[in-house]
Amino acid sequence: MAQTAGGPSEENPWGAAPGRRRRKLTLDRALFMTVFLGLPVAVFVIFVVVPIGQALFYSLTDWTGFSPVMNFVGFDNYAKLLDDETFLKALRNNILLTLVVPLVTLVAALAIAVVVTTAGPSTGQVRGLNGSGFYRVVSFFPYAVPAVVIGLLWAQVYDPAAGLLNGMLTGIGLDGFKDYAWLGEVRAAMPASMFVIIWASIGFYTVLFVAAIKGVPAEIYEAARIDGAGRFRTAISITLPSIRDNVQTAYIYLGILTLDAYVFMAALAPGGGPANSTLTMSQHLMNTAFKKSQFGYATSMGVVLALVTLLFAALVFVVFHFAGGRDKKGDVR
Amino acid sequence: MSTVTLDKPVAARSEGGRRTPGDALVAGTSHTMLIIWSVIVIVPFCWVVLSSFKTSKEILSSPFSLPAEWSFDNYASAWTKAGIGTYFFNTVIVVGTALVLVMLLGAMCAYVLARFEFFGRRVIYYTMLAGLTFPVFLVIVPLFFVLQGFGLLNTLPGLILTYVAYALPFTVFFLYAFFKTLPDDVYEAAMMDGAGEWRTFFRIMLPMAAPGMAGVAIFNFLGLWNQFLLPVALNTDRDNYVLTQGMASFSSQAGYNVDFGALFAGVVLTVLPVLVVYLIFQRRIAGTVSTGTFR
Numbered sequence: 068m069a070q071t072a073g074g075p076s077e078e079n080p081w082g083a084a085p086g087r088r089r090r091k092l093t094l095d096r097a098l099f100m101t102v103f104l105g106l107p108v109a110v111f112v113i114f115v116v117v118p119i120g121q122a123l124f125y126s127l128t129d130w131t132g133f134s135p136v137m138n139f140v141g142f143d144n145y146a147k148l149l150d151d152e153t154f155l156k157a158l159r160n161n162i163l164l165t166l167v168v169p170l171v172t173l174v175a176a177l178a179i180a181v182v183v184t185t186a187g188p189s190t191g192q193v194r195g196l197n198g199s200g201f202y203r204v205v206s207f208f209p210y211a212v213p214a215v216v217i218g219l220l221w222a223q224v225y226d227p228a229a230g231l232l233n234g235m236l237t238g239i240g241l242d243g244f245k246d247y248a249w250l251g252e253v254r255a256a257m258p259a260s261m262f263v264i265i266w267a268s269i270g271f272y273t274v275l276f277v278a279a280i281k282g283v284p285a286e287i288y289e290a291a292r293i294d295g296a297g298r299f300r301t302a303i304s305i306t307l308p309s310i311r312d313n314v315q316t317a318y319i320y321l322g323i324l325t326l327d328a329y330v331f332m333a334a335l336a337p338g339g340g341p342a343n344s345t346l347t348m349s350q351h352l353m354n355t356a357f358k359k360s361q362f363g364y365a366t367s368m369g370v371v372l373a374l375v376t377l378l379f380a381a382l383v384f385v386v387f388h389f390a391g392g393r394d395k396k397g398d399v400r
Numbered sequence: 401m402s403t404v405t406l407d408k409p410v411a412a413r414s415e416g417g418r419r420t421p422g423d424a425l426v427a428g429t430s431h432t433m434l435i436i437w438s439v440i441v442i443v444p445f446c447w448v449v450l451s452s453f454k455t456s457k458e459i460l461s462s463p464f465s466l467p468a469e470w471s472f473d474n475y476a477s478a479w480t481k482a483g484i485g486t487y488f489f490n491t492v493i494v495v496g497t498a499l500v501l502v503m504l505l506g507a508m509c510a511y512v513l514a515r516f517e518f519f520g521r522r523v524i525y526y527t528m529l530a531g532l533t534f535p536v537f538l539v540i541v542p543l544f545f546v547l548q549g550f551g552l553l554n555t556l557p558g559l560i561l562t563y564v565a566y567a568l569p570f571t572v573f574f575l576y577a578f579f580k581t582l583p584d585d586v587y588e589a590a591m592m593d594g595a596g597e598w599r600t601f602f603r604i605m606l607p608m609a610a611p612g613m614a615g616v617a618i619f620n621f622l623g624l625w626n627q628f629l630l631p632v633a634l635n636t637d638r639d640n641y642v643l644t645q646g647m648a649s650f651s652s653q654a655g656y657n658v659d660f661g662a663l664f665a666g667v668v669l670t671v672l673p674v675l676v677v678y679l680i681f682q683r684r685i686a687g688t689v690s691t692g693t694f695r
Contacts, residue, residue, distance in 0.1 A: 099597035100512050107509035107568060108524060114543065114565030115531050121542035179437070182430045198431075204679070205438045208445075211678040212671050213626035215644045220667060223451075223660075224444050229460050231447050238464075266440070298426060319533075327535050330628045334648065349537050357633065362541050369538040376535055 126367035131360050144367035154368065157339075157348045158375075160257070161326050164347070165379065168261055169321035172268045173314065179206060179269070180276035181302045185288060203277060207270035214267065218334020221263045225249035225335075256340040264331050268324070272317050279310040315387045322379045326372065329353070348372050445671075452664035459660045474665035482659070484666050486639070487646035494556055494642060495624045498563035503617050505564065506571030507609065511601060513572065514579035515587070525576070531569035540633050547634055554637040562630055567620050578612035579605070618681050625674055643670050 126144055130137040148154050183199035209217060224231040227248045236244040249259040283306070291301050307314070329349035332339075339346030348368060356365035451459050452474050454467040479485040513525050543562065544553065552558025582605060590600040606613075628644040635641070641649070647666055 096597050099601075100516060100518065103508040103512045103601075104524070107505040107572070110505065110561065110565050111528065111531065111568050114546065114562055115534075115539065115569075116527065118539035118542035118546055119534060121546075122538050125542060179434065182434065202434045202438060205441055208675070208678065209441060211622055211674040213628065213644045213647070213674075215626075215628045215648050216667050216670050219647060219663070220444055220448055223664075224447070231444060231464075234464050269437075270441075323533065323535065327537065329537070349535075352537055353540075353633075356541050366538075366541050369535070369540065372535050373538040376533060380533055 122366045122369055125363050126370045128363040130363040137363075140363070144364050145371070147364065148367060148371060153343060153346065154348065154351055156343050157346045157351045158371075160344070160346060161328065161348050161375070163257065164261065164264070164325040164328055165322050168264050168268070168325045169318055171261075172265050172272060172321055173317060175265070176269050176272035176317075177276055177307075177314070179273045180280055181306055183273075184277055184280045185298070185301065185306065203274065205270075207274045209267045209269075210271040210274075212267075214330040215334045217263065217267050218331050221266075222250065222335050225259060227251070250336050250345075251341055253341045253344045256336065256344045260332060260335050260340070260345050263335060264325065264328065267331070268321065272321075275313060275317060276310060279313040280306055283309045311387070315383060318383050318387075319380050322383065323376055326376050326379065348375075448664050448667050452661065452668050454661055456660045456662075459664070474659075474661035475669065477659065478662040478665040478669060482646070482650050482662050482666060483638075483641070484643070484646055484650075484669055487641045487643045488669065490556065490640055491625065491642040491644075494559050494563065495621065498560045498567065498624055499617060499620055501560070502564045502567045502571055502620060503613060506568055506616070507575055507606060507613065508601075509568070510572045510575035511579050511605060514576045515582075515605075528569045528572050531566075532573060536566065536629055540629070544633060554635055554640060556635075556640055559631060559635050559640070559642075562634060563624050563627065566630065567624060570623075571616055571620060574616050575609065575612060578609050582608055614681075618677070621677060622674060 127139060127141060128137045129140050129143075179202065183202055212220075223229075225248075227233060227246045230249075232249065233244050233247060236247075247255075249255050287305055287309070288301065291305050296304065327349050328347045332345055332347050332350055333353075336345050339350060349372065352365050352368040352372070355361050355368065450467065453470045453472075455471075455473075458465070458468060509524075509528075513521060547553040547558045547562070550558070552561065586604060586608070587600060590604050595603065626644060627642070628648070631642050631645050632648070635645070647663075647670055650663060650666055
């Protein structure tokens with residue numbers, strides 16, 4: 068990638084035009100590009116880039132926010148994080164979420180996407196199950212619902228006394244679940260919360276994969292069928308490699324979601340659950356910043372959160388790179 | 401060679417129309433699993449809709465029965481007393497304005513990045529891309545003070561600008577790919593006819609990108625409508641609350657005296673607009689990336 072980066076043409080972009088999109092700079096064009104780039108980039112820099120820079124600085128101070136007093140304390144905040152049992156617990160919770168949720172979500176979403184696109188009758192055109200449109204519409208729907216509302220809704224479903232879940236379980240004779248507090252037991256709170264995130268995410272990734280699979284030329288599937296490949300074999304050997312990039316992107320998205328997980332967790336268990344069993348870094352950060360006003364310390368948590376996220380993304384890239392050696396695309400991407 | 405490849409499709413076609421036992425088995429299993437999944441998705445929503453017509457007492461005493469009488473009292477009290485009406489209005493203003501702005505700015509930025517070669521192009525592109533991965537939590541504290549500095553803290557314009565800034569990377573990233581695929585010939589032809597950059601963009605390139613714009617706009621709408629963290633931290637004035645905030649405070653503030661009926665009604669009112677948008681555009685959502693090779 069980036070063949071021309073650092074090359075001579077990059078230093079003198081307005082010289083002789085070797086690239087096909089390199090054109091002479093007229094006044095009209097210069098004005099056009101300035102306005103078109105300037106406005107969005109200005110908004111982006113003011114509200115995203117500058118705050119990131121400030122965050123890095125604040126994290127090295129003992130700032131409490133509303134007073135101008137701000138002492139530079141170096142990496143003290145980060146050292147303090149290593150001794151903060153609550154933060155470490157939250158970090159472990161986030162890692163647990165990131166190990167379980169993306170994997171389950173992606174496997175389920177891939178299975179549904181494969182079934183609704185290519186698991187139809189083995190004769191005639193390659194197509195999905197009958198009525199697959201219905202499943203697609205239904206399973207995407209939770210994505211359209213605000214995460215807060217999903218959290219509130221499931222908090223009601225999990226309600227020990229008046230909740231839907233216990234009502235159904237006792238209804239089919241499992242009386243052991245009468246008044247069982249799904250979000251109040253250390254053992255159950257985390258799995259129950261994970262289920263909510265998975266429930267909410269599967270649909271979106273199903274739609275993503277359905278679109279990707281539909282982008283695979285039908286001839287490839289027909290060729291595979293002519294060669295005698297069954298559905299499972301086709302899914303593993305044709306579909307999966309063809310949408311590898313989408314799976315990778317989805318994995319990273321889901322990882323970002325679970326390393327944050329704030330909205331779901333805050334709506335399900337605002338206090339962090341029993342014995343902090345569902346507390347996330349993001350919740351701890353918000354408490355530290357906006358309840359305890361330890362802004363410097365809180366931003367150092369934000370920096371750690373960002374670093375963990377980047378590390379995760381890099382890890383996924385490396386794993387996917389070695390897991391399957393498909394050719395890389397040449398352009399900036 | 402050619403006879404072999406010809407033979408099999410013919411053989412396949414000869415049994416066409418009839419399903420093999422394997423087909424039936426796969427179809428049966430898949431349908432069963434998918435129906436179970438659909439039930440798990442749908443039932444909680446049905447339960448909420450049902451509960452929204454009950455009184456709070458009914459919800460607590462007999463959570464699974466049908467409402468004794470179907471009344472819209474919960475909706476009325478959610479809309480007026482709990483302020484859902486005001487929050488709804490705020491959300492429409494903020495999301496509507498932010499959506500128009502982010503689509504315009506995003507298209508402009510993506511267009512220039514995708515179709516012009518200039519110094520710093522990659523830097524801008526990769527910075528935007530990085531903006532997609534950085535958690536908002538990294539910046540939430542500084543952002544608070546940036547907005548305060550501009551006097552935009554706790555105002556709707558401040559929230560709109562923040563929404564635009566944080567939806568921009570996603571928009572640029574996807575429209576970039578879209579503008580890249582548009583044919584160069586059209587652009588050259590427009591230039592040749594003396595259209596100039598501005599007219600070429602607004603009259604020719606932007607309309608050509610309409611399918612991509614629509615797809616991204618739908619995703620942005622859903623994302624912005626459902627946004628929670630930014631308003632919670634940056635928009636703490638109760639009069640300016642958006643729906644998601646209103647819902648969260650609604651359930652937590654009332655403590656043990658939660659008006660469950662109104663809570664469920666509020667959930668329905670929050671979900672309804674997104675449900676409508678989703679049902680109208682679900683084909684477009686699925687088709688945004690797809691070219692409909694087979695369906």
